[in-house]
Amino acid sequence: MVLAVLLSTVSCEKLIETDFPNNQLATELVFEDEQTAEAALAGLYSGLWNNSVISGTADGAGLALGTYTDDITCVSTTGSNGIVDVYNNQLLATNTSASSIWNNAYQQIYMANSIIEGVEKSKSLSLQVKDRITGEALFIRCLQYFYLYQIYGEVPYTDTTDYVYNTTLARMPMNEFLTKLETDLSEAVNLMPSTYRNAERIYANRSVGYVLLAKLKMNLGKWQESEVLCQTILQTSGFTFQSDLSKVFLKSSPHIIWQLKPKNNNDPTKEAGVYNFVSAPGAFILNPDLINSFAANDLRRQHYFTAVSFGSQVNYKQTKYKITTATNTTEYSVVYRLEDVCLMLAESLVKQNKISEAVPFINRTRQRAGLAALTTSLSQVQAMNEIKDERRKEFFIEHGSRFLDLKRWGQLGLLKPVKPNWQIFHQYWPLPQKEMLLNANLKPQNDGY
Structure with missing residues (x-):
C-alpha cells in the first residue's frame, strides 16, 4: 500500500490498530483509558516485529541491505523486480522490495503520529504515562526516519495524521530533515524512563534512545556528543559485556539493550527462518567475501556461521540465531547490543x-x-581500519549495519570488486514509482533512476 493510499484509508476513518489482532478502536476512546492506550502502543511494536525496517523478514534492512552490499549472496534464480534485483544492484523505481520498506516505514510513522496526537489530547492519562507513551512512539518514528534517509536520501517528513497535508508533501532538504530528526530524538530520550518496563528489554527506554541518537550524532560528525552518549550507556547499571560467544544471541544476556519478541510464544526469530538451510541452500547464503574476511582462529567462525555441504559445494549459513522450530524459548531478535x-x-x-x-x-x-x-600505539588510520574490520565481522545480517557503516565512512565504493554492477548513485535507492505518480511534489527522482 503506497503512502498516500495508506494515509487516506486510515486517517479518514481515524482508526488505529491496537494489538496483534486486527482489533480497532476510535482514537478518542483509545486514549481515555490507560489499558487501551497501552494496547495501541503494543500494536506499534507488533508492526516492528511483523513488517518493518528492523524486522527479520525479507522486507527488513538486515536482508535487503545485506544482499545489496556484501553480507549476503542471493542464490535464488526466480522472481524479478524484487530482492533478486536488489542483490544484483539493478533496482528500478517499481521494485517491490524498495516499495515495501518505504510503505512499512510510513505506516509505522502514521501509527506513531496517531498515538502521539491521541495521547496529547487525552484528559484522563497521567502525565507520567503520557510522557512514556509519547516518548516510545516518537522514538519508533525517529527510527523509521533514520532508515528512510539512509536508504532514499531526501524524504518527506510529517508529524501529523492530517490527510490533505500528507498527500502533498515534498521531500524535505537533508539539513532541515536531520535537524528535525535530531530534535525529535532528543525529545524522545527525555520523555522515556531510564528503567525498562519489561525485564526482557522488548520496549524502548532511554538507553535504547541513546543508541539511536549516538548513531545519528556520528552521521552528523558530532563525535564528542556521540562519545558522551556511548559512555552514558556503558556506565548504566544492568548492562554487562557478554564474554561468552555462545550466549551473545540469547534473550537473557545482560549485554542486550533492545530486542524484539516473537509474536507467539516459542516462535523462532524471523532471522532463523530466512537464513537457515540444511543441505541445498535456500534463497540466501553468506557472501564468500564475508567468510574469507575472518581469520582461521577467529572463534566467530564457530558461533556466527556454519559450513553446509551440498554435493561438491560448500555454502555458509548464519548461526547467530539457531532455533528454527516452534520450540524457541531462548532467542529474540536483537536490535541493539x-x-x-x-x-x-x-x-x-x-x-x-x-x-x-x-x-x-x-x-x-x-x-x-x-x-x-x-596495542595503543596504532595510528589513527590503523585504528579506524581495525574498527571497520570488527564491525563487518560482528554485525553482519544485523539490520543493514554494513550498508550504514560503509555509507558513514564514505566507502560504499569498496563494494565494486564484489558487486560488479555497483555504481556511485546506488548509495540511494529510487523512490517508489507509485508514490511519485500519486504525489508530484516528490519529484525529482533520485539520480540514476
Whole structure:
C-alpha cells in the first residue's frame, strides 16, 4: 500500500490498530483509558516485529541491505523486480522490495503520529504515562526516519495524521530533515524512563534512545556528543559485556539493550527462518567475501556461521540465531547490543584522535573472538581500519549495519570488486514509482533512476 493510499484509508476513518489482532478502536476512546492506550502502543511494536525496517523478514534492512552490499549472496534464480534485483544492484523505481520498506516505514510513522496526537489530547492519562507513551512512539518514528534517509536520501517528513497535508508533501532538504530528526530524538530520550518496563528489554527506554541518537550524532560528525552518549550507556547499571560467544544471541544476556519478541510464544526469530538451510541452500547464503574476511582462529567462525555441504559445494549459513522450530524459548531478535556501543565509542574516540582510549573498546570483541589484543600505539588510520574490520565481522545480517557503516565512512565504493554492477548513485535507492505518480511534489527522482 503506497503512502498516500495508506494515509487516506486510515486517517479518514481515524482508526488505529491496537494489538496483534486486527482489533480497532476510535482514537478518542483509545486514549481515555490507560489499558487501551497501552494496547495501541503494543500494536506499534507488533508492526516492528511483523513488517518493518528492523524486522527479520525479507522486507527488513538486515536482508535487503545485506544482499545489496556484501553480507549476503542471493542464490535464488526466480522472481524479478524484487530482492533478486536488489542483490544484483539493478533496482528500478517499481521494485517491490524498495516499495515495501518505504510503505512499512510510513505506516509505522502514521501509527506513531496517531498515538502521539491521541495521547496529547487525552484528559484522563497521567502525565507520567503520557510522557512514556509519547516518548516510545516518537522514538519508533525517529527510527523509521533514520532508515528512510539512509536508504532514499531526501524524504518527506510529517508529524501529523492530517490527510490533505500528507498527500502533498515534498521531500524535505537533508539539513532541515536531520535537524528535525535530531530534535525529535532528543525529545524522545527525555520523555522515556531510564528503567525498562519489561525485564526482557522488548520496549524502548532511554538507553535504547541513546543508541539511536549516538548513531545519528556520528552521521552528523558530532563525535564528542556521540562519545558522551556511548559512555552514558556503558556506565548504566544492568548492562554487562557478554564474554561468552555462545550466549551473545540469547534473550537473557545482560549485554542486550533492545530486542524484539516473537509474536507467539516459542516462535523462532524471523532471522532463523530466512537464513537457515540444511543441505541445498535456500534463497540466501553468506557472501564468500564475508567468510574469507575472518581469520582461521577467529572463534566467530564457530558461533556466527556454519559450513553446509551440498554435493561438491560448500555454502555458509548464519548461526547467530539457531532455533528454527516452534520450540524457541531462548532467542529474540536483537536490535541493539553492547558490542555496537563499544565500537561506536571507539570510532567516536578515534575520530577525536584519542587512540589509547579507543583501543580497549575495539579489543573487547577481538579478544572475545580469541584474537590478540591491539596495542595503543596504532595510528589513527590503523585504528579506524581495525574498527571497520570488527564491525563487518560482528554485525553482519544485523539490520543493514554494513550498508550504514560503509555509507558513514564514505566507502560504499569498496563494494565494486564484489558487486560488479555497483555504481556511485546506488548509495540511494529510487523512490517508489507509485508514490511519485500519486504525489508530484516528490519529484525529482533520485539520480540514476
